[in-house]
Amino acid sequence: MRFEPWYRQPIFVLIAAGVILGLGMGVRQTFGLFIQPMSAATGLSVASISLAIAFQNLLWGAVTPLVGMAADRYGNGPFLVLGGFLYASGMAVTAYADSLFLVHLGSGVLVGFAVAAAGFPLVLAAVARAAPDEQRSTWLGIASAGGSVGQFLLLPGAQSLISAFDYQIALLVLAALSFLIVPLTASVADRRLREGGEKAAVALSSQSMTAALSEAGAHRGYLLLTAGFFVCGFHVSFMTTHLPGYIVSCNLSAETGAIALGLIGFFNILGGLLAGWLGGRYRKKYLLSYIYLARAVAIALFLIGPKTDWAVWMFSSAFGFLWLSTVPLTSGLVAQIFGPRYMATLFGIVMMGHQVGAFFGAWLGGLSVDLLGSYDPVWYISILLGLLAAALHWPIADRPIERPAAVPAQ
Incomplete structure (x- = not known):
């Protein structure tokens, strides 16, 4: 029996996963704070910077399934380490970007690859495998909440650094923090697959990856889940990228926007x-249907209400409660229906739907401001998408798929 050091015990896998997601998701959520100061300093338009962030989301979504497939085959450790290095590099390049090319390279390409390599699918797959079966949903919720802790702490911190120094200093501090993903990988790296090779994979499931992909592609509920997660990505990206700018357009302070995101x-x-x-x-x-319906109602009430500091903070609090509560439920459904063996791959594909939505949320927000001078059309689209997602999740067939028993490894 192989001895596992303390940092490889299940509880420390959970803790490290939460911190990694806190760093990765928290740093990524700060980009909306940098659009206005970067635009003022470089002369680049809001739409052009928004497009780089939108491309980051699209690249994140496109690469995530590929990384998930590789991680399910070879282990997630090398990809998480790569993600930490790329994250730090991308933030550093963005700090000194003085052209659209460098903005796209730093905040678009490098950060896009980084979040794909060190994001939800790989980290939550490690948690799903470490968690006791009866507590898997709860553990996924705890790990996902780690991303929110990062957002809560890093957004006001980043805004304080921007105000006290400048946006470049803030980006460099965030680069240093994101590098901490590298040492934390020691806890969540899935050694069973990397060291055990094909026999360990068979012990976990006799199903091949090709069969798993074919099975998921023919499952109507999986397709509905992927389409519904598109809406989550649209909502989250639009607000993280443009809520601070929308708040300033309502004659409120930038600090109000930072507090709102926090x-x-x-x-x-x-x-x-x-x-x-x-x-x-x-x-x-x-539960997912109710969450998306509540999002649509919250946005509608926010639009028709007065725009004061307290109104913004009440909306942010309500929407925050619904923000990434979709992640443990969506990833939990994938594990529930298909099992945890190929969760990084299958949830990675669902995550791609999320990031396609994120691309449109980030890009359309900036385009709407440049062409129409208002964010309102995208707010209205967000309401309609919330209602659509509520309808899409209701008919999902969520019973676990029955397969022949796994063949023990020899």
Whole structure:
């Protein structure tokens, strides 16, 4: 029996996963704070910088399934380490970017690859395998909430650095923090696959990856889940990229926008934990429908209400509760229906749908401002998409797929 050091024990896998997601998701959520100061310093338009962030989201989505497939075959450790290096490099390049090419290279290409390599699918797959079966949904909720803790702490911190120094110093500090993903990988690296090779893979499941992909592609519920996660990506990316600018356009301060994003992160901690707990007791597909419906209602009430500091913070708190509470439920549904063996691959494909939505959310927000001088059309689209996602999740067939028993490794 192979001895595992303390940092490889399941509870430390959970803790390290939460911190990695806190760093990765927290740093990525700060980009909306940098659009206005970067535009003022470089002369680049809001739309052009927004396009780089939109491309980051699209690249993240396109690369994630490929990284997931490789991680399910060879282990996630090398990719998480690569993600930490690329993240730090991308933030550093963005700090000194004085042309559209460098903005796209840093915040678009490098960060896009980094988040794909060190994002939800690889990290949550490690948690799903380490967690006791009966507590898997709760553990996924705890790990996902780690991303919200990062957002809650890093957004106000980044805004304070921008105000006290400048945006370049803030980006360099975030680059140093994102590099911490590298040493944390020691806890979540899936050694069973990397060291055990093909026999360990067979012990976990007799199903091949090709068969798993074919099975998921023919599953109507999986397709609906992927389409619904498109809406989550649209909402999250639009708001992280453009909520600070929208708040300033309402004659409120930049600090109000930073606090709003921080409140989203804080209440998402509670929402993610509650979603994980509820997902172990109630049907996840219905919980997802209710979350998307509540998002649509929250946005509608925010648009028709007064635009004051407290109104912004109340909306941010309410929406934060619904923010990434979709992640433990969506990833939990993938594991519930198909099992945890190829979760990095299958959730990676669902995540691609999320990031296609994120591309349009980030890009259309900037395009709407440049062409129409207003974010309102994209807010209205967000309401309609929330209603659509609520309808898409309701009919998902969520029963586990029955397969022949796995063949023990020889």
